[in-house]
Amino acid sequence: MVLSVIGAGKVAWHLSKRLHACGLHVRQVYSRQLDKALQLATEVNAKGINRWEDLDATGVDLIIIAVSDQAILEVAQQLSRQLVHPPLVVHTSGSSPLSWLSEALPRSGIFYPLQSFSWGRVPDFTTIPICIETAHPEDQNFLIQLGERISHQVRLTSESDRKQLHLAAVFVNNFVNELYQIGAEILAEKRLPFELLLPLIQETAAKVQALPPDQVQTGPALRGDLSTIERQLDLLEAHPDWRELYGLMTGLIRG
Amino acid sequence: MVLSVIGAGKVAWHLSKRLHACGLHVRQVYSRQLDKALQLATEVNAKGINRWEDLDATGVDLIIIAVSDQAILEVAQQLSRQLVHPPLVVHTSGSSPLSWLSEALPRSGIFYPLQSFSWGRVPDFTTIPICIETAHPEDQNFLIQLGERISHQVRLTSESDRKQLHLAAVFVNNFVNELYQIGAEILAEKRLPFELLLPLIQETAAKVQALPPDQVQTGPALRGDLSTIERQLDLLEAHPDWRELYGLMTGLIRG
Secondary structure, eight states, rough: OEEEEEEEHHHHHHHHHHHHTTOEEEEEOOOOSHHHHHHHHHTTEEEEEEEGGGOOTTTTTTTOSSSSSHHHHHHHHHHHHHHHHOOEEEEEEOOTHHHHHHTOSSSSSEEOOOOOOOTTTOEEEEESEEEEEEEEGGGGGHHHOOOOOOOOSSEEHHHHHHHHHHHHHHHIIIHHHHHHHHHHHHHHHOOOOGGGGHHHHHHHHHHHSSSSSSHHOOOOHHHHHHHHHHHHHHHHHTOOHHHHHHHHHHHHOOO | OOOEOOOOOOOHHHHHHHHTTTTTTEEEOOOOSSHHHHHHHHHOOOOOEEEEOOOTTTOOOEEEESHHHHHHHHHHHHHHHHHOOOOOEEOOOOOEEEEEEETTTTEEEEEEEOOOTTOOOOOOOGSSSSEEEESSSHHHHHHHHHHHHHHHHHEOHHHHHHHHHHHHHHHIIHHHHHHHHHHHHHTTTOOGGGGGGGGHHHHHHHHHHHHHHHOOSSHHHTTTTTHHHHHHHHHHTTTHHHHHHHHHHHHHHOO
């Protein structure tokens, strides 16, 4: 399997490196910024380019678009203009429709890794769910095989399921991380180090790996400990938004 | 060091077992329910009791009150009535004042392990911060030494710092767990298994062990991706409380 990658951001970076490490051949890496394209290309033994006219799809089985959601449509149109016989083209976004590709290109699909990628951290790809969707059923097997080269968790996912997964991911990743940040700021007010919360954060995530979250919940809201809740709301007096959040979450936990 | 434990709930259970495993002698375990007292007592080679008149503090260096916050005051008063020469008495609560003990007893303190304990999970005690406070400075060393027998993270903590820690713990533990639960329910609507989110949950917690949360945030809110935010709010139309939470968290992330 030979593929090319459009984008040199976090998803493009981690996905390309993983595909390369699993023996896939990455032909070209495109980025508007040549230095970024070259940097990633060097990592995966590919050619880095920043001009569409340098894109060469001859012998390429797949083009992976791993750019920001807002840029997907434009890239699809660019590929359609540039390539006489475009190969299968996928994007990697949880929330963008397949139609952004399928309206411009003959063969298209989704290759969405359900994970949050960061610079400087190599995630364990084997456990990452890879959600696959294609415009034409005959392209499914190719993407499934590709997914299984890099992960044990490949599944066909409808657009509506994928959007639901992405929504849930925003809650358990972005919103959870914001709660970590609020925790850090609450401690910083008393010059207490964020590190004090790390074992608790670790344990909270570890618990739900084995037991469903509603079975491991604890704390004043669950116990209906109104006097603790009142005292904690008082502590949040200077932060109306955190106070509002505290009230809302407490209500959700109390059910 | 010889100690007795009041309570047989999750904190009493895990703390007693850890103290016993670290070579401390647990003399008696009191619970209103005799079967619970006996069950924990058997685990730590102690005597289980459910009548206050059976409490024997002779030769006991410390009594640990590990009961629900609402019961602490009543237990302290009970100990004061029952014991002619009460030893040092501590409670294990993050949010309850020391005064609930110190007004009834001559020597009192706090021994607060900053962790969320669950049945059937043995946490790694060595990393759990143990927050210590005493009514009299001469009792500090005893509690510090005790703490250091079971954890590497012992610190003297003022009441106001401890309350702040407990507040932050509610955000990063109870509220985070509720977000996991909402994630599970969002997936359940499409009959998607919660397990799909586990690698993401794990990675989100793992990231902040090394980097501060504001440096690893990702997602539509951080990117200011309003069209994705709009579409996700639409998906939440049937859940006004989740929708409100989504709007609030998104606003907090956008800053």
